[in-house]
Amino acid sequence: MTTGGEAFNLAWASERHLRVVFADPDAAARVAGAYAALRDAGVRGITDLTPASTTLLVHLDPRADPGSVEGAVRSLLVGARPHGAATASREVNVPACYGGDMGPDLPDLCRRSGLTEAEAVRLHSGPAYTVRFIGFSPGFPYLTGLPLPLAMPRLDEPRTLVPAGSIAIAGDQAGIYPRATAGGWRIVGRTPLALFDPALPDPVLLRPGDRVRFRPISIEEFSALAGVRGGRTG
Amino acid sequence: MIRVLDPGVFSTVQDLGRPGFTALGVPAGGAADPLALRAGNLVLGNPPGSAALELTMIGGRFAFDRPARAVVSAGGAEVWADGTPAAVGEVIEVAAGGEVRVGRITAGFRAYLCIDGGVAADRVFGSASTDPTSGFGGFGGRVLRAGDAVGLGPATPALGPGRPPPAWRGALADQCGRRTLRAVVGPHSDMVPGARTFWEEAFTVTSRSDRAGLRLAGPTVATTAGGRLASEGMMPGAVQVPQGGQPIILMPDGPTTGGYPVVAVVAAVDLPTLGQLPPNAVIRFESVTVAQARALWAARERPLEVPA
Secondary structure, eight states: OEETTEEEEEEEEETTEEEEEEOSSSHHHHHHHHHHHHHHHTOTTEEEEEEOSSEEEEEEOTTSOHHHHHHHHHHHHHHOOOOOSOSSOOEEEEEEEESGGGOTTHHHHHHHHOOOHHHHHHHHTSSOEEEEEEOSSTTOEEEEOOOGGGOBOOOSSOEEEEOTTEEEEEBTEEEEOSSOEEEOSEEEEEOOOOOBOTTSSSOBSOOTTOEEEEEEOOHHHHHHHTTOOOOBOO | OEEEEEOOSSOEEEOSOOTTOGGGTOOOOOOSSHHHHHHHHHHHTOOTTOOEEEEESEEEEEEESSOEEEEEESSEEEEEETTEEEOTTSOEEEOTTOEEEEEEEEESSEEEEEETTOEEOBOBTTBOOOBTTTTBSBTTTSOOOTTOEEEEOOOOOOOOTTOSOTHHHHHHHHHHHOOEEEEEEOTTGGGOTTHHHHHHSOEEEOTTOOSSEEEEESSOOOOOSTTOOOOEEOOTTEEEOOTTSOOEEEOTTSOSEEOSOEEEEEOGGGHHHHTTOOTTOEEEEEEOOHHHHHHHHHHHHGGGOOOO
């Protein structure tokens, strides 16, 4: 629905989940504003909030009264103001070893795009990406800013095991797998950087609004850097 | 403490999980069958979400260094206390130095070894549940191995008879035998032209399934999303359809966001069943409305409430 200039659609995605879809332009800022408003309001009966690029998923305790939670969510959404990007934007340097065993889908990407591997690497490591949200698995950053020629659909069938640190593409999104998991994104390279470490007081390296730059490295440098946490440069 | 003599096939520490951290990409996790976990804890007088050992397919052997009361909560399982057969769902008095062995899980796929005082383990993001995929929580963030020494909470006194209400037994038996999953139509159903195939045909749970997802095999469910959908929030019970047309049901350790279209979401009432489906189980989906899904959940939960 559209209310008072705030464009969003609110619907039940299951009997225990409300799904909010925000209209462009500026869906990302609307998601961020709505997420902050709902989080800070602490609505009784809401157990979790999952922000993404244009959607916000609201998880309800099955014991909650769905009507009253829906009403509270709706009025908070109407009152929410779009958020700009993160308060203090940091730039994080992510070393990346491209192709070969570490980037098994790079040859396929080149076949589809008509680029050479060197051109694809130059293109991928060129821009500053922005962390839009963290999702999928602990600390997994969804990055915007992928150069269009590198956009590629997901695999038809996800891999049962993607190695930790895999640098990946799905549609026009870029991402990095912090831990070895199953996954359907196309893998073009790997970073030795640890993006998620539950033993640290702040387990998640990247946060929404951070800027990310990939720096091509050799396999030798990959081995030398394996497991380091650093990478923050700004 | 419990000493793991034989870890079984896939044993982890689980409680009711850590909802509230998906914005960091951290899944809620927790017992794959939360109903069985709650039942076992209630028989002992523990808080319903006390951490326990989640055993998969074949249980294992566990020795106790303090006198304990233990319950193996499951649809059905082979249980021995110091070599003598024991019953599922009933209190086993274990002496210091005694052991509990759980053999095959005969109904369903998972059993919970609950102990008075609960299992003491690493709490991460507010929960002792093991996330073996990401490697944190529970016992060292991993599956148990022979020789592990798992901590226990302080022993608690036995409860009087009559608790928990007998409705637990029926609910556990029902969910372990259930092969028709009640589900609501998912948010991306209009991107799945094969939705009719999904609702009408049977699917087999494959052995490539785990605590993150049940991978199904069956007739191809055609989708038009083309693998380019923007990723968005997911939930346990979401039925994703990748481009290959073989559905995946997300489980407690599954991805917090995803980009494959969601054709259906399994109703909360049948989430415990997902944790009890063995490989090769043949399942079907039955479409229910949001209102029906709520009524089913309430009807299942009401008789299980324990009077204070």
